[in-house]
Amino acid sequence: MNISILAFGIARDIVGASEFDFAVEESQTVGELKQELVRHYPDFAKLASFAIAVNGNYVSDEHPLQGDDEVVIIPPVSGG
Numbered sequence: 001m002n003i004s005i006l007a008f009g010i011a012r013d014i015v016g017a018s019e020f021d022f023a024v025e026e027s028q029t030v031g032e033l034k035q036e037l038v039r040h041y042p043d044f045a046k047l048a049s050f051a052i053a054v055n056g057n058y059v060s061d062e063h064p065l066q067g068d069d070e071v072v073i074i075p076p077v078s079g080g
Contacts, residue, residue, distance in 0.1 A: 001026060001067040011050060011073040014043045024065055030054065031061030033071070050075050 002021045012018050022040075024033060030052045038044045051058055051074040054065070058074075065071070 003065060003067065003069055003071050006070070006072045008073065009075045009077065010047070011044075011075045014041050027064050029061060030059055030063045030065065033065060034061065037073070048076055 002023050004019065005022050006019050007015050007017065022033075022036070024036065028036075034044075034050070034052065044050065052063075053059065053072040053074060054063060054069050056070070
């Protein structure tokens with residue numbers, strides 16, 4: 001199945017787009033998605049961490065994905 005992913009900040013720079021479709025397996029988890037993203041975009045491995053939000057909520061790596069989910073990659077941020 002394909003899911004639509006929104007990317008912000010450095011994540012957008014890594015994938016080269018602010019929105020893209022990504023193929024995942026049925027019942028794939030967020031943790032597995034993160035691994036696939038690193039495999040397809042190795043620069044994600046350089047980040048200390050990145051969070052995933054699904055349908056407007058931060059979720060754990062065990063959260064299963066569904067085809068109609070809105071997935072957002074949230075890179076680490078710094079501020080002052």
